[in-house]
Amino acid sequence: MPKGSDLLVAALENEGVDRIFGIPGEENLDVVESLRTSKIELVLTRHEQAAAFMAATHGRLTGRPGVCLSTLGPGALNFSTGAAYAHLGAMPMIIITGQKGILSSRQAKFQIVDVISSMKPITKMARQIVSASSIPTIVRDAFRVATEERPGPVLLELPEDIASEEAEAHLVPPHPIDIPVAHPKAIERAAQMILAAKRPLIMLGAAASRPRATGELGGFVHRTQIPFFTTQMGKGTVAGGTNLYMGTAALSERDYVHEAIDRADLIIAIGHDTIEKPPFFMGQKDQKVVHIGYMPANVEEVYYPDAEVVGDLGPTLKLLADELEGKLPNAGALLSLREHILSHISDRATEDRFPVTPQRLVHDVRQVIPEDGIVCLDNGMYKIWFARNYRTYVANTLLLDNALATMGAGLPSAMMAAMLYPNRRVMAVCGDGGFMMNSQEMETAVRLGLNLVVLVLDDSAYGMIRWKQAVDQFKDYGMTFRNPDFVKYAESYGATGHRIESVGDLVPTLDKAFNAGGVHLVAVPVDYSENTRVLVEELRAKVKPFEQASERRPAESSSPESVVAPEGI
Structure with missing residues (x-):
């Protein structure tokens, strides 16, 4: 028995x-x-x-x-x-x-x-x-x-x-459970709001990246021709190479993509989960939001939709597109902002400074990762740069956590991806602080015979918190540490270690590691001074095109004090 x-x-x-x-x-x-x-x-x-x-x-x-x-x-x-x-x-x-x-x-x-x-x-x-x-x-x-x-x-x-304990029991066979499609009245209500919009904009959120959902999302965007942006966890749900992509909301406000968000009179939020750090704050005069999701919206201080369409995303979006296709003369009204937004995001992406800047780091990683390759991020300042700058073409090819936002998940997450997809290039990108929280799993990765590249960004500090400490004008205290020799550390587990000594070495070293197979650790010194120059000073100084005082939220201010370091990243 x-x-x-x-x-x-x-x-x-x-x-x-x-x-x-x-x-x-x-x-x-x-x-x-x-x-x-x-x-x-x-x-x-x-x-x-x-x-x-x-x-x-x-x-x-x-x-x-x-x-x-x-x-x-x-x-x-x-x-x-x-x-x-x-x-x-x-x-x-x-x-x-x-x-x-x-x-x-x-x-x-x-x-x-x-x-x-x-x-x-x-x-x-x-x-x-x-x-x-x-x-x-x-x-x-x-x-x-x-x-x-x-x-x-x-x-x-x-x-x-x-x-x-000994016992007899019969197994229970699993069976598929289909999710209901949204109610026709909800679809009709949303369609009328979209048809009436003068400057519509689609937002793709975390739930849009469910494996079963991604197929119909591209069809909805293509059929409506409405431009879109994504939340951090919504990246890749529709190919970022399309000419309708407006960017990713890596910050909650005042980034370049928010020029389109602030200008939109209707945001179609597909799969948004308020557990993600807010991609924008509601409250602008005359701006409406339609929530389309598997679940009803959570009403929050920063998110309270004007209409909800609740049901299985794929078939629901197909029915909604049937109501809209060919009937939206204003669909592309915000596309005039696209070149301006994306040109700023790609600024200084090939700068030869060393230690490597975040923009160059993201640029070079994109060069060695195919469209179906998977990059798994740990949590740190670089997550903001990858969210802003890394263009995705396939769903779930940039895995980051913008919900719990815990350190230590990058390496195990990449190990799982490498086990599931042994023929695709998989990379973990970790800060030195986050990497050391679960670095012992290098032994597991080697023992399992995985093909995996682990990129460790070395600044000998809990860099994001240290930067936020400086921006908030606190003294530099309690954030720095010493690292092991990462090359020897990798070798002690049976992996191969590399250390980048010049900016031109990064792409050849990563390519060599992927081509060799096995587990490789690549340590690269990183220069985070761009955090302040771009994410504070540049965004503080920029002037939003088309912005009018009557359209701004009452609490919004363009004073320097209103632009601070991102929180909760």
């Missing part, structure tokens, strides 16, 4: 799971034994946090939940950042944790933490399994909850005595 762990693994196989990421403990030994004889690969990581980031990225890229495994107490709690990462970022994931036996307590309260209660606020569902025979139905429900809108993490706690 099968035991609980056998039923768990069989149920996971039934859901199509082929890998589980994590670090087992003694409370998981029955599960490990059941995995040993299954079709599922146990991918051992060096920290539970990395396993959670990998599982979340699996969900983000495939739409199918990734699975991670830990023991009880300290191991389970190490999943908390990854759970929050998936919860805020809407990434489907299944977390399986162990626990001491619940039918007896031979070890009293040793290592026992109430993991269920601690994880409830950062998961969609958290429950303890108390009967082996219930495992197949609980697993099926967990995958359903993790996948349905809004996607996210689900925690299952399996006590060791339930894992070893």
Whole structure:
């Protein structure tokens, strides 16, 4: 008769799971034994946090939940950042944790933490399994909850005595669940607002990057011919090479793309999730917003749409385009701003200064990454530059986190991408601070035989916070550190290390690393002085074309004090 762990693994196989990421403990030994004889690969990581980031990225890229495994107490709690990462970022994931036996307590309260209660606020569902025979139905429900809108993490706690308990139970076959299409009246209402607009503009947000959604988005933009911009997590949902692309809102206001945003009389927000840092602030006179999404809009101080179209994005947008195609004489009214906006974004992109500037860094990375190549960012100042300057052509080819915005996720995220797409170029871009938070996973990457390039930006500081400290006129304190010799550090894990000594070395070194295969670390010194010159001084001094005092928000000011360093990046 099968035991609980056998039923768990069989149920996971039934859901199509082929890998589980994590670090087992003694409370998981029955599960490990059941995995040993299954079709599922146990991918051992060096920290539970990395396993959670990998599982979340699996969900983000495939739409199918990734699975991670830990023991009880300290191991389970190490999943908390990854759970929050998936919860805020809407990434489907299944977390399986162990626990001491619940039918007896031979070890009293040793290592026992109430993991269920601690994880409830950062998961969609958290429950303890108390009967082996219930495992197949609980697993099926967990995958359903993790996948349905809004996607996210689900925690299952399996006590060791339930894992070893013998029981009979039938597997529950999964079945597709179709999302309803928006109500015809909602589509008609939105169509009338768009037809009446004089300067419409599309915004593509985080939910537009769901794997099932991206196909119809390009068709909607093409059929309406309305220009578009993206949020940071919406990049790539429609090809940035199209002549309708206006830029990415890497900041909340006053960047060049906001010249179009501020001028628009109607913003069609597709897939916007207010968990992202605001791409713009509502409140301009006569500007309307139509929210189109899988879920109703969250009403916030900075986002309160005038109309909502709620339903499956693909078919809903097709029906809306049917109402609009060929009927929008004002569709391209804002396109006259496009060249002005994009020319500023590409300014100084080939400057030969060394250490490398962020603009040159983004430019050179784009040169070596094919259209379907994947760049995974950790969190730091460079994220703003990649969001502004890196042009994407395929959905989910620039993975960044603008929801939890945690450090430490860049390398594990890239490892997952490299496992899923072994024939595509994959690069992790990390600051030295974020890289060192999970740098031990270099061993995991080498052990797995991945093809991966890790670009480490070396400024020996928590650079973004240090810059914000300076802009806010605080003393320089508490943000600097010493780094290891990154070349030797990479080599100690069996990877290949490189250090860039001149700006002209970057592209050849990256190309050489990709062509050689295997895991490579490329350390490059970075000059962040451009943060102040561009993101503070230049944006402070610029004058918005077509801006009129009557169209500005009452609280808006063009004084120098109104332009400050970006927050929450």
